[in-house]
Amino acid sequence: MAHPITEQQAPHGHADAHHDDHHHEQSFWSKYVFSVDHKIIGMQYMFTGMFMAIIGGFFAYAFRMQLAFPGMSVPGWGHVSPAEYNSLVTNHGTIMIFWVAMPVLIAAFGNFLIPLMLGCDDMVFPRLNRLSYQIFLLSAIVLLASFVVENGGFGGAWTAYPPLSAKAEYSLTPLGSTLWVIAVALEFVAFLMGGINFITTMMNSRAPGMKMWDIPVVVWMIVLASILFMLSVGPLIAGAIMLLFDQTIGTGFFDPARGGDPVLWQHLFWFFGHPEVYVVLLPAIGIVCEIVPIFARKKLFAYKTVLFTAFATGVLSFFVWAHHQFIAGIDPRMANVFTVTTVMISVPLAEMMFVIVATLYGGQITLSVPMLWALSFIGEFIIGGITGIFLGASGSDIYFHDTYFVLAHFHYTFFPIAIIGVYAGLTHWYPKMFGRMLNETLGKIHFWGTIIPFNMIFIPLFLLGLAGQHRRIWSYVNFPELASPEMQNLRVFATVSLVIMLLFQLVFIFNFFWSLTRGKKAGRNPYNANTLEWVAPSPPGHGNFAEMPTVYRGPYEYSRPDRDEDFWPQNVPAESSSS
């Protein structure tokens, strides 16, 4: 149903006058490579993130094959040596968190959506935005370079605990570990710059009439995530400098023999590392909160509650970090405190899940591909959340620590975030990004081909963890109690499931590129949605909107009984409502 777009003359109409000046022909380089346009920068982040995801997925394939078939030559990789195994595991984690989840969920969706959803033409600092991507790209190149230097990439786990990470004679990767620290630090700088852009854009550049509580949840979430990141990463930047000095010039910040303290690194790391979970989680929940009202044709249940629970999560996330260190020799009294805060933080997150379920209640639900991803996010994330309670409680964590139970738990949180959340957002906004619809059948094949194998990978790993299987071990052959045929069968099962899941990703890649040219034309507003990005053309041109929109209401006014249409875009004035 086509809806007449109400062209509103924005109060800033005079500023639009110089707008047309921009529509001169740009060369390929200035349009796609050195662009300052937020949409292009968002795409750059997205494609870089997807490229890194392929590498991270391939690493997972290589080390899972080694675990299922120890000592076998892995097709496409070859024999996996213990050092290579360590490097693969380390960089799989590093890539998936810092070079996939963050660039795609925060930077790609943030760059693409924030100006569109706020009804403005770009970020407030376009050139800072471009610099942020360039530094991010540099960080990715430095990380990739670390794999091919002498002695290979860093293998001290993505948490980089000293003394293993601090000295070349322990890590055995003198250059690889230094490049790893530099790459991570550059990535932080890129996201600090991007974050300042996101926060100030949301604060200052909203469309006229858009109040704080009219901002779509996903924008709020990306901005809150940027604030969380900004306030938590500082100590780790300081720690990264200290670690770099320990590695390169021989200081002893983390060396107990010389007055240093290795546990200090754990504090600095997890003071960032735990809020980082919420840094990537909040945007994923934001995406789900955008999709569910559209495909349930219902107002988001308790918009403000979602935001207040997100604030609460953000505040609490600064007080939970030491639950990663229950067996690191911290004071047991401190363990009690962190157990309580960790169990507390599940309350606001559970509330967010309830809000989404309550939005579904009584709605007219369409199980479109984005909606399937959004719903599966809730189901899978709840498994991750509930298993987290066992790990947050210090009593049980002492047994589970560093087992595959932990590994399966955080994959049940990170997979919904970094894979399900990303696919939900990509399939939902693909029509806006590229002007074409994705193929629904292929989308559903891809969805089920991802979700079912995902559970088949990680449910066996929960069982292996409960049976005592420790993490970060190259081969279990030499551990008689872990090398039983039953356990080995579970490993093989998980690995085969992984291969199946990876193969199903080809369906998505095909769908993505096929639909670019063959997909049905999307039009401005294929879902009859309310938020401002659907007012702009698909794909939006430079400057986004022909006329800058004015906002009259919140973003989730669906199925109002007093209106004929079941949606009510934010930019349509009340007097033109009855149609």
Place this chain on the structure above:
Amino acid sequence: MMGKPIATTRSATGIPTGRLAVWWLLASEIVIFGGVLASYIIHRIGHPEFGDYAAHTNQHIGFFNTCVLLISSYFAVRAHHCAETGDGKGAAKWLYYTVGGAVMFLCVKSVEWTIEISHGYTITANAFWSFYYTAAGIHASHVIAGAIVMLWVASYAKKGKELQRVEYVGLYWHFVDLVWIFLFPLLYIAK
């Protein structure tokens, strides 16, 4: 050169976007220095011998440099005052004086470090000296960055352009000054 996007010209909060951005930048910087200082303080509490090492720092030089930074901050205030009254040339002049303070600070620091290193107090001597050089070094890199940005802002202000940036770089400079106010007693004085 492209015109500014409409986004940049809006101000829903009533606060100029540039000033907002600087405050957020400072928020991110505070936690970086907060991390360094918290790590140092934790070590300091656990290692009483740090006090003996700290006795080898030169408090006179440290105090002199504190005064240099405070005076340069005053110059930054004068630059802001000029910028508010639309006097771009005056703002540039005071910014150059501020940069002079930064250069003076760095020169004094170089002399100080040279003396200390020649006495064997290098960055690898022990954990105290590691913190001493790392914390002051991160601070010094901010001094250098601030000086470069001030020169850049002054080059516009001279022509009467982008005068609002004088205030923003001033905010940053006060922050750099403030960090030193924390570093000086922690590294030099506390026994």
